[in-house]
Amino acid sequence: MISLFDMFKIGIGPSSSHTMGPMVAAGLFLDEVRQHHHLQHIKRIQVDLYGSLASTGKGHATDTACILGLLGFKAHSIDTNHVDDYLAPVLNDQQLLLNNEHLIRFEYDQDIVWHPQNSLPFHPNGLSFTTSDNQGNEFSQTYYSIGGGFVTTEDASAEADDVAITSDSHVPYPFKNGNELLALCEAHQMSISDIMLANEMSIRDKDTIYNYLDEVWEVMQQCVKNGCKGKGVLPGGLKVKRRAKDIYQQLLDELESPQKVTDKLMAMDWVDLYALAVNEENANGGRVVTAPTNGAAGIIPAVLHYYRDFFPNYSLQGVREFLLTAAAIGTIIKQNASISGAEVGCQGEVGSACSMAAAGLAHLLGLSPSQCTNAAEIGIEHNLGLTCDPIGGLVQIPCIERNAMGAVKAINAARLASRGDGEHHVSLDKAIATMKATGADMMDKYKETAMGGLAVHAYNPQQAGTDASRIEVVEVGVGYPQC
Template sequence: MTISVFDLFSVGIGPSSSHTVGPMRAARTFASGLAASGVVSETASVKAELFGSLGATGYGHGSPAAVILGLEGERPEDIDTDTVAPRVAAIRASRRLRLMGEHEITFVEDDDLVMHRRKSLPAHPNGMRFAALDASGAELASHMYYSVGGGFVVDAEATGELRIVPDTTVVTYPFRTGAELLDHCLLNGLSVADVMLANELAWRSEDEVRSGLLHIWDVMQECVAKGCTREGALPGGLRVPRRAKSLYDKLMTEDPASDPLYIMDWISLYALAVNEENASGGRVVTAPTNGAAGIIPAVLHYYRRFVPDATDDGVVEFLLTAGAIGVILKETGSISGAEVGCQGEVGSACAMAAAALAAVLGGTPLQVENAAEIGLEHHLGLTCDPVGGLVQIPCIERNAVGSTKAVHAARIALRGDGTHVVPLDKAIKTMRETGADMSTKYKETARGGLALNVIEC
């Protein structure tokens, strides 16, 4: 399967790529399929079922609203986030929605949207089933989907088995592993970003790649800027207070020379701002997931603001490098908290950010791969245990800590020559195996860890 940097970095909405973005895309795909097959006019109602982690924590992750708006034809990349709450409220009150914005049907959420908290489909923890019914209740069409992390949605057979239709685009330097990526770099005298760019040219021109990545950077900056201005408590029963604005106000009045760790607080701020926006359903960049969306923007902000002579060319190199590491993680590991725990989300984002920072600071391909390995290795075994099923505790602070760890990982790698004992591929294999061994209660079900020991108020 060929993965583009724009598959890993996509504009969407919070609070979760797997639980919000994925279900919205799946619901829209099902609705558009009804229109394409000619049965939409006969459809009187649609029943949606969410399984596994989606069913267990979907309410806290905004999955019901995502399904409703996806059936209406909305896309996570361009929906107006300010309209989500009133539109969903209106649909719930009227008990009517419009498939693909055109054909009106009955939709009674209590009956038509079923959250299976302890029942899963066979191929992945994040399973969904949609069925269209006529006025007599007879089934016109049905389909299964899996939201496999990062907003990726995979089609499924009637049995629930994955039906992956791979992108078979031929690229200049195909790679699935860190070893293969390094071989391309060393044999051809290329940087990691050079390899990734050459592959991106299979889909779009160099100018389009550059402008697309700078647009991603613009959205990241807008997200941070919004997060630094908003006050009050985040939505949900925990009433978690926003902290980014107060931290921003303090940092703006402080003397940088008075605190040797002043810059570290800025890195934490950038991550907090992004993840508070994500938790409130705002516009974010999936990087590579929403739950870990603050790490790459935070480290990239650090580069752009605090590294002398930082440029837009560096931003492009940063995102291409991060994307290359993300390809390896997606292909041979996992970026899904429901599959391997938070090591696959925050751990993956930290590895991507560490590698990218090492690259723009002048690191060799060997040092870049080393930085990615350090970033991932020290998140191995990290559980996904969101309190109340909300992407707030421990997720928001975890992004801030993961961001500073990425900077630390890059600096350790740059102080060496790239030689190290544990290759990135072995760390990823370990993550995958650890995730397989991990109890389901630690994989985005809110049935273990902090989610069990912190009482919701």
């Protein structure tokens, strides 16, 4: 079983696999170094980034995430407003205070080595850290950032960290797939949320679980607030203009305007806004919750804000049950397919988030467990085949708008499910299996390498459909110029 604490991690943008994961890996490496050596003897440290981490690592701040991890910062607690200050001594003066205790020389150009053409066989998101001491002894470890901030080694010896606590503890209601989950709900007359909570309570007490869910919801709301204030362009070189602030002001103005209040689809504009706000914050390196990844971090908060602002019966308990239901669906997807864009394309990120949010909202609509899994199935089915093709390797285009589309789709999936009785031709498990198979068939250039799709076609202003005004400079993504 995967804990909801793993599914919803409080962290830093712009990417769970390419930013948070490498930062976690750097922390795990420091722990390993401490077990085998004295930190004080280290003279030099080299970071090797492979495959997708190298192809799109600059755009995803993989390099600086590794440095921050080596400095001793944790993704869930770092002050995202001072990242530049923390990085300045390293990038300007070549001084890296390893784990905030041992100063070494770190030359960015030499000590971070990019291998965009070399993807390690175990997983496309591989990275190695190698230390050498005064005697020339070396110590090296390779990690894999497998999506959603999860990090592992080939022998799974270093999976857990102090953010993510994956537990193999015995749970009262174990389930591996949607069918097993539904059978449990029926046999025990429990909701999906009840099942997930009971399983979580085998690891932690209810107060701890609820406190964490409340914190997750707080971070999501703060993220939307921050996103609605953000001005200017997003970092990375594409000069993508932040839009949430202007849209927020437009919507506030329209609320005051009598003729616009009758717009029946006004709620959709707000849902779009919430998602844009989160994903602009994420692209800006702000504080976000993986839900289940950073790239898809806007969908669940957007649907929850929709619940908060458009449901008369909104309650904090409703938010908790939504998140528990969504987490149950996320664990099934992660165990049976993937939530990583580098493994299965965007269907694994935005598709998974859409599916999770649809199930959560279906629960809040008072639907049965089978209607909830129907909503989840609709959410994933209509994202099948969705490729990952971030322009310039940045989690901006198409990612930001894609979250808005995913949030609206999740709401529609829940509403569609509410019109049925839970019976559906394609089961959730079949949709997830299809997602996995589709991901396996998908060419690598559509899996977070920024070497296909929009990442190629929207770059060239001569090509049809290109909005050249949105792309002024592309200097990011080491693999990108080879396209």
